[in-house]
Amino acid sequence: MGAAILVENLGKRFHRYHAKKPVTLMEAVLSGLRRIQPMDDFWALRGISFEVAAGEMLGVIGHNGAGKSTLLQVLGKVAYPNEGRIKMRGRVGALLDLGAGFHGDLTGRENVFVAAIVAGLRRSEATRRFDQIVEFAELEGFIDNPVRTYSSGMMMRLAFSVAVHTDPDILLVDEFLSVGDLAFQSKCLNRIEEMKQQGCAIVLVSHDAGQVERLCDRALWLKKGTVAAYGEPTVVVGQYTMEMRSKTQQRTPNRPIQLTAAGTELRVNENRFGSLEAEITDVRLQPQAILESGDALCIAIDYQTHQPLDSAIFSIAISQENGDICLDVNTLAMGHSYIRLQERGTLKLTFDRLDLQAGQYFVDVGIYRQDWSYAYDYHWHVYPLTIESRISSKGLLQPPMRWEVSQGSPVQSLTL
Amino acid sequence: MSFKKPSFLFRQKFPLQKLGYLYDLLRSLVNRDMKIMYKRSTLGIAWTLISPLLQLLVFIFVFQIIIKIDIPQYSSYVFTGLLVWNWFQTSLFQATGIIIASRPLIRQPGFPNAVLPIVVVTTGLIHFVLALPVLFVFLLVDGVSLTPILLVLPLLQIIQFAFTLTLSYFLASLNVTFRDTQHTLGVLLQFLFYLTPIFYEIGNIPDRYWFIYGLNPMVHIVTSYRQILMWGTQPDWLALAIISGVVAILMPLGYNLFKRQSLRFVEEI
Numbered sequence: 001m002g003a004a005i006l007v008e009n010l011g012k013r014f015h016r017y018h019a020k021k022p023v024t025l026m027e028a029v030l031s032g033l034r035r036i037q038p039m040d041d042f043w044a045l046r047g048i049s050f051e052v053a054a055g056e057m058l059g060v061i062g063h064n065g066a067g068k069s070t071l072l073q074v075l076g077k078v079a080y081p082n083e084g085r086i087k088m089r090g091r092v093g094a095l096l097d098l099g100a101g102f103h104g105d106l107t108g109r110e111n112v113f114v115a116a117i118v119a120g121l122r123r124s125e126a127t128r129r130f131d132q133i134v135e136f137a138e139l140e141g142f143i144d145n146p147v148r149t150y151s152s153g154m155m156m157r158l159a160f161s162v163a164v165h166t167d168p169d170i171l172l173v174d175e176f177l178s179v180g181d182l183a184f185q186s187k188c189l190n191r192i193e194e195m196k197q198q199g200c201a202i203v204l205v206s207h208d209a210g211q212v213e214r215l216c217d218r219a220l221w222l223k224k225g226t227v228a229a230y231g232e233p234t235v236v237v238g239q240y241t242m243e244m245r246s247k248t249q250q251r252t253p254n255r256p257i258q259l260t261a262a263g264t265e266l267r268v269n270e271n272r273f274g275s276l277e278a279e280i281t282d283v284r285l286q287p288q289a290i291l292e293s294g295d296a297l298c299i300a301i302d303y304q305t306h307q308p309l310d311s312a313i314f315s316i317a318i319s320q321e322n323g324d325i326c327l328d329v330n331t332l333a334m335g336h337s338y339i340r341l342q343e344r345g346t347l348k349l350t351f352d353r354l355d356l357q358a359g360q361y362f363v364d365v366g367i368y369r370q371d372w373s374y375a376y377d378y379h380w381h382v383y384p385l386t387i388e389s390r391i392s393s394k395g396l397l398q399p400p401m402r403w404e405v406s407q408g409s410p411v412q413s414l415t416l
Numbered sequence: 417m418s419f420k421k422p423s424f425l426f427r428q429k430f431p432l433q434k435l436g437y438l439y440d441l442l443r444s445l446v447n448r449d450m451k452i453m454y455k456r457s458t459l460g461i462a463w464t465l466i467s468p469l470l471q472l473l474v475f476i477f478v479f480q481i482i483i484k485i486d487i488p489q490y491s492s493y494v495f496t497g498l499l500v501w502n503w504f505q506t507s508l509f510q511a512t513g514i515i516i517a518s519r520p521l522i523r524q525p526g527f528p529n530a531v532l533p534i535v536v537v538t539t540g541l542i543h544f545v546l547a548l549p550v551l552f553v554f555l556l557v558d559g560v561s562l563t564p565i566l567l568v569l570p571l572l573q574i575i576q577f578a579f580t581l582t583l584s585y586f587l588a589s590l591n592v593t594f595r596d597t598q599h600t601l602g603v604l605l606q607f608l609f610y611l612t613p614i615f616y617e618i619g620n621i622p623d624r625y626w627f628i629y630g631l632n633p634m635v636h637i638v639t640s641y642r643q644i645l646m647w648g649t650q651p652d653w654l655a656l657a658i659i660s661g662v663v664a665i666l667m668p669l670g671y672n673l674f675k676r677q678s679l680r681f682v683e684e685i
Contacts, residue, residue: 014683024596076525079683092525101520105455106448114448118524123440146455172525 003051004089004170004201005058005075010048011083012067012074012225015041044070045225048084052218054169057192057202059212059233061240062222063373068205071222072096072172075203090169091120097174098163099155104148108139111147112162119166129165136191137161138184157184164191171195173204189215207371208333213237248273248374264382274377278305278312278341278367283383285363293358293389293398298350301365303377309341311370316349318385319362326356326396330368341367355399358389438531445535450542464543465550468498475615487617489558492551492646497614499547500638504580505605507540511584512591512598515678522678529678530671533584537577544573555645563648572644575656576637578663585670589677612638633659 045067052058062068073079075086076094101118102111112133116126134143137157147155163171171192192215196202206212212219212233219236221229228243229236258266261282266272286298299316315330329349331339339347363385366378389398457463475494479485487493511533515522522529555562591597612634613621621629629635636659640651 025590025594025600026596028594073523073682076523078523078525079679094523094525096523097520101524103448103452105452110448110451114444117441117444118521118527120437120526122437123444 003087004054004056004199005050005052005203006087007051007075007084008049008086009084010045010071010074010081010086011043012045012070012079013041013082014044043225045074045081045222046083047226048222049227050218050220050230052170052201052203054089054199054201055196056217057196057204057215059216059219060203060205060222061207061209061212061219061237062228064371066222067225068222069174070225072174072203072205075170076172088170091167092170092172093119093163093166093168094172095160095163095174096172099152099159102147102155102159105146107146108134108143108150108158112143112158115159115162116166119163120168121166133158133161133165136165136187153181160188164188164195169200171200171202173202175206175208209237209240209372210333244372244374245273248275248378260379260382262383266379266382271380271382272378273380274367274375276377278303278309278376280365280367280377280379283363283365283379285383285385289384290386290388291354293387293391294353294355294400296350296352297354297385298348299363299365300346300348301367302344302346303341303367304344305341306343308343309376311338312341312376313368313370313372314339314347314349315366315368317364318356319364319381321360321362321381323381326361354387355397356387357393357396357398358387358391361385361387438528441528442531442535442538445531446538446542449535449539453539461546464546468495468502468547469550471498479615485616489560489646492554492558492560493642494615495551495554496642496645497612497638499544499551500576500641501609501612501614501634503540503544504576504634505609506543507537507580508583508587508605509598509601510540511536511580512587512601514584514588515592515674515681516595519682522682530585530675532678533581533588533674537581537584540580541573541577551645560646561648562645565644565648565650568644568651569641572637572640572651572656575660575663578667579633579637579659582663582667582670585667585674589670589673592677592681608632608634611635614638 048071050058060068060071070079072094074081075088076092077088101115103114106114109130112130113123113126116129116133117123121129134140137154137160139154139158142150142154147158150158192202204212204216216233218231219229219233220227221236221240229239257268260266261284280301281304282302284300284302286300291297301314301316313330313332315328317328318326320326331347361384362381363383364378364380365383367376368374368378369376391398454461454463459466472491472495475498476491480490514532514536515529518529518532521527521532552562587597587601611629611632618635618639633655636652636655640656643649643651
């Protein structure tokens with residue numbers, strides 16, 4: 001049997017119109033219809049080929065405007081390709097703008113029926129699956145309330161639940177994993193896994209290269225509408241991340257050496273990278289930069305920008321002197337999808353306890369553009385962190401622990 | 417590798433099943449539109465009736481009390497015209513904005529976009545049918561005797577449905593390119609309202625203007641409704657046949673244009 005999705009040499013062309021293209025009938029009549037003709041066109045996608053087998057998941061990564069959404073549209077037959085061939089086997093479902101089709105004045109129940117039928121179910125099938133849908137969304141108590149009383153999380157849960165209960169043979173997904181709390185997210189992942197096992201082919205479009213690496217069987221990196229890489233997720237994602245790093249280097253302006261508050265030199269393209277649209281002015285480790293293993297730590301980042309930036313991602317990593325990473329977290333992955341940068345501000349990350357082995361570490365701090373395309377400012381191995389410990393051990397971790405030695409006699413406890 | 421079940425949206429082998437699905441879809445979307453309409457107004461379904469009744473009251477006040485027009489059975493005469501016109505007007509007006517209002521639906525893979533204007537016109541038809549009992553009360557009060565020619569009513573409704581739908585396809589398509597179509601349409605419809613014999617008699621149109629006046633299909637449609645409902649005569653079959661013929665040619669064009677334009681709209685943003 002062939003693939004569930006087969007795409008060969010796909011191309012999609014868009015027209016660019018005159019900037020003064022009339023948008024009203026009046027203007028059109030007055031300007032004599034001549035500006036309605038497109039000026040020129042450009043290829044949003046060109047020469048794209050890939051295939052997805054039933055039960056396989058393909059991750060599509062790339063920057064904004066690389067053609068990811070266009071690809072989803074063409075696959076969903078919501079846009080016609082201008083070149084090439086697409087073969088899709090079976091019913092296509094989509095997780096696009098979750099909940100956008102819901103109507104606030106209608107109850108959850110009414111919306112579920114409409115959404116399920118719109119997604120391709122017969123009325124009788126929708127009735128049969130109704131309870132399952134509501135149960136999955138965990139909204140039994142609210143299903144007869146108008147959807148406008150729902151939180152955005154509840155709405156997305158319901159929309160997600162409808163979409164994954166319509167038995168599509170092919171599922172098109174646009175960044176879904178920010179649905180609900182962590183428990184619900186893992187439930188969604190399980191469901192997706194289940195669908196894959198039943199033979200559903202999935203195409204996931206994502207900004208988050210890590211997500212693609214974790215979940216997908218294959219990855220496709222789109223760059224300006226063409227395939228930059230296609231294959232094993234680890235390989236493709238690796239190439240993508242490399243490119244992003246070098247792009248950040250190119251964007252890093254020349255700056256004289258600056259000193260941090262602690263007196264460390266910040267050298268551009270050595271330990272500092274980024275476009276400097278936003279700058280990290282100081283990083284403070286509280287209560288201090290020398291800790292006992294298991295102590296609490298708060299990392300405060302002071303930043304400044306020349307003009308307010310709409311949204312950004314903050315990332316903090318703790319790494320060893322040789323560059324090995326012990327921990328790497330960012331605001332986006334922890335659910336803060338929208339952080340507006342004022343001219344000056346501070347952002348804090350608090351660890352209730354830091355159970356690292358004794359040693360020398362660095363706190364690496366970065367501010368990235370909302371789509372991860374490059375860094376605004378990234379300080380690497382600038383802020384030292386020393387962990388001390390009474391226990392000598394090897395490895396990275398030193399959580400609270402104790403030995404219990406039992407030799408037929410009552411337990412002797414050696415608490416450390 | 418096996419697929420769980422045949423999917424009726426893409427396998428055209430089962431047209432009956434597809435038809436069944438389209439029926440379910442139409443039903444659920446019409447149902448949704450009706451519910452939304454009634455949840456927004458406290459009067460609920462009664463509003464369907466109150467609105468034309470108020471209009472009727474205005475016309476009776478103006479043309480029976482202030483300016484005296486001598487038309488027998490005036491309330492039945494005007495009410496028939498109003499119901500037919502309101503169906504036409506509200507459908508066209510709503511359908512014009514339908515592509516822009518239904519973006520999430522159009523983005524759904526496999527969604528048959530062309531069903532959207534059908535939903536709008538069907539919703540209008542349901543309101544029309546719900547108001548029919550009141551029309552019959554007017555007819556009885558005015559002493560109109562109903563005749564078997566009344567059975568042509570569904571046929572007239574089908575013709576009006578198809579005519580409105582065809583126009584809807586074109587207007588909705590135009591609205592994607594020119595976003596002020598809906599506003600312009602409001603003015604045009606008002607103009608057309610006065611050019612349709614709703615509150616005056618068709619006999620008052622001078623012969624030399626008839627040539628242009630008669631080009632408005634609504635003139636013939638409204639008159640045909642009156643012929644079968646009030647006067648018990650044969651409708652103007654020739655005019656109805658011409659309208660049906662033109663609709664039969666234009667509808668496929670409008671349908672294709674609509675499908676193209678709705679996709680273009682999704683692409684543009």
